[in-house]
Amino acid sequence: MKVAIFDYGAGNIFSLKVALEKRGATVDVIKSFDQADNYSGLLLPGVGNFDPAVQSMRKSSKTTFQEYVQDKIPVLGICLGMEMFFEKSEEGKEQGLSVMEGEVVILPNKFKIPHMGWNNLKIRKSNPLMDGIPDSSWVYFVHSYRVKPKNDDIIVADSDYGIAVPAIVNRGTLYGTQFHPEKSGKIGSLMIQNFLRECKK
Amino acid sequence: MTLTKRIIPCLDVANGRVVKGLHFESIKDAGDPVLLAEKYSREGADELVFLDITASQEQRETIRSLVSKVAQVIDIPFTVGGGVKTLQHARDILLCGADKVAINTGAVKNPEIITELMNLFGKQCVVVAIDAKRNYDYAKGKNIFSEDSKKFWFEVFIYGGKTGTGIDAIEWAKKVQQLGAGEILLTSIDKDGTKDGYDIILTKAIVETVSTPVIASGGCGEPLHMLEVFKKTDVDAALAASIFHYETHSVDRVKEYLKENNVDVRL
Numbered sequence: 001m002k003v004a005i006f007d008y009g010a011g012n013i014f015s016l017k018v019a020l021e022k023r024g025a026t027v028d029v030i031k032s033f034d035q036a037d038n039y040s041g042l043l044l045p046g047v048g049n050f051d052p053a054v055q056s057m058r059k060s061s062k063t064t065f066q067e068y069v070q071d072k073i074p075v076l077g078i079c080l081g082m083e084m085f086f087e088k089s090e091e092g093k094e095q096g097l098s099v100m101e102g103e104v105v106i107l108p109n110k111f112k113i114p115h116m117g118w119n120n121l122k123i124r125k126s127n128p129l130m131d132g133i134p135d136s137s138w139v140y141f142v143h144s145y146r147v148k149p150k151n152d153d154i155i156v157a158d159s160d161y162g163i164a165v166p167a168i169v170n171r172g173t174l175y176g177t178q179f180h181p182e183k184s185g186k187i188g189s190l191m192i193q194n195f196l197r198e199c200k201k
Numbered sequence: 202m203t204l205t206k207r208i209i210p211c212l213d214v215a216n217g218r219v220v221k222g223l224h225f226e227s228i229k230d231a232g233d234p235v236l237l238a239e240k241y242s243r244e245g246a247d248e249l250v251f252l253d254i255t256a257s258q259e260q261r262e263t264i265r266s267l268v269s270k271v272a273q274v275i276d277i278p279f280t281v282g283g284g285v286k287t288l289q290h291a292r293d294i295l296l297c298g299a300d301k302v303a304i305n306t307g308a309v310k311n312p313e314i315i316t317e318l319m320n321l322f323g324k325q326c327v328v329v330a331i332d333a334k335r336n337y338d339y340a341k342g343k344n345i346f347s348e349d350s351k352k353f354w355f356e357v358f359i360y361g362g363k364t365g366t367g368i369d370a371i372e373w374a375k376k377v378q379q380l381g382a383g384e385i386l387l388t389s390i391d392k393d394g395t396k397d398g399y400d401i402i403l404t405k406a407i408v409e410t411v412s413t414p415v416i417a418s419g420g421c422g423e424p425l426h427m428l429e430v431f432k433k434t435d436v437d438a439a440l441a442a443s444i445f446h447y448e449t450h451s452v453d454r455v456k457e458y459l460k461e462n463n464v465d466v467r468l
Binding site: 047141160183188 | 203242272273277278295297320323383384412437
């Protein structure tokens, strides 16, 4: 199975590529949605800044993200990749991809920022991404912003950082994780496997 | 439950091998970096740090290939540092698969590199390593501390702990945070290699100064020292090298010990 990682040109996507390959996927790194056929899944990696990342996606392709995905291709947005699903972010001025309703806000400054390290998941509802993953599993976070969905129904799991941080969101074929599954040991690897299984469908 | 304290094995690398020194000097061989990285990751290390202690121009290729090998075998975050002076060098390391890059001398010499790196890769990639040493000569305008009725301030050292800068470590920590550091790797030169425990005064002072996460380093000789630094300061992570390298203590046993003593760790 072939999946694509969208490269905004901002950073390390090597770990994510290796993590997908370890779970049996063939991975291409793409910089445009034009002529990007035949991929069973798309990954939006978690490194970079909001505005340059959104801009790189708009400038490089005639095909928009929505046209490309068409509610059919499973997408996993990681950290910044998940934040881009929403309408706007306090990190920048650009409009987000707006495929999920809500906004991205900075973490309250009474806490250490970034929220960096291992925290556990409180699972709110069952989800294909969570198959075989027990409640309270540890995952690795590193972020300064959190998402505020308009409708809490899309939150699959959250994490406690003094406030509840939405950790996993899902709407249709779109999945987002605020943490980094590619850096979250065995649990993260299992989530990647679950995502790839959705891509196969 | 909330964020756990992180336990970070450190691998000092010279000529492609892991080495361990005392007070930044007299080094001995401690193993193959890739094998050790895999072992620590398996045992439950929360992150790894690699420091190229030779940091010469010729070593850059060795480090690049090491970084990509490590990135293929482990699935936890890792930081690479040592001799990173230019944006291009930092970029190389990140693109080879490291999650974070640690800069020390490079940041003191050219503080703008912190902001440039943050703009390119985001804050989370930028670790500023601060090597601090107690200076007992009174100097005006420094943050003064005392222990056993001796007064001192903490001076930032560069070039692998060899050269003093006259810069106050507390002020420098504030500055690097403003410039865009996502994390501070704080090493006590006085304690490094002594197996005497972390410098609690230094660690506490820096943690209370900045709002970014801080990693305590230098002096860990036994699990008790980690317990001590977590109980006495609000530090986020403890780094150690020798206690893990020579099979004295395994990462999982150390974490179990911390857990038994009510430190939140990932097990």
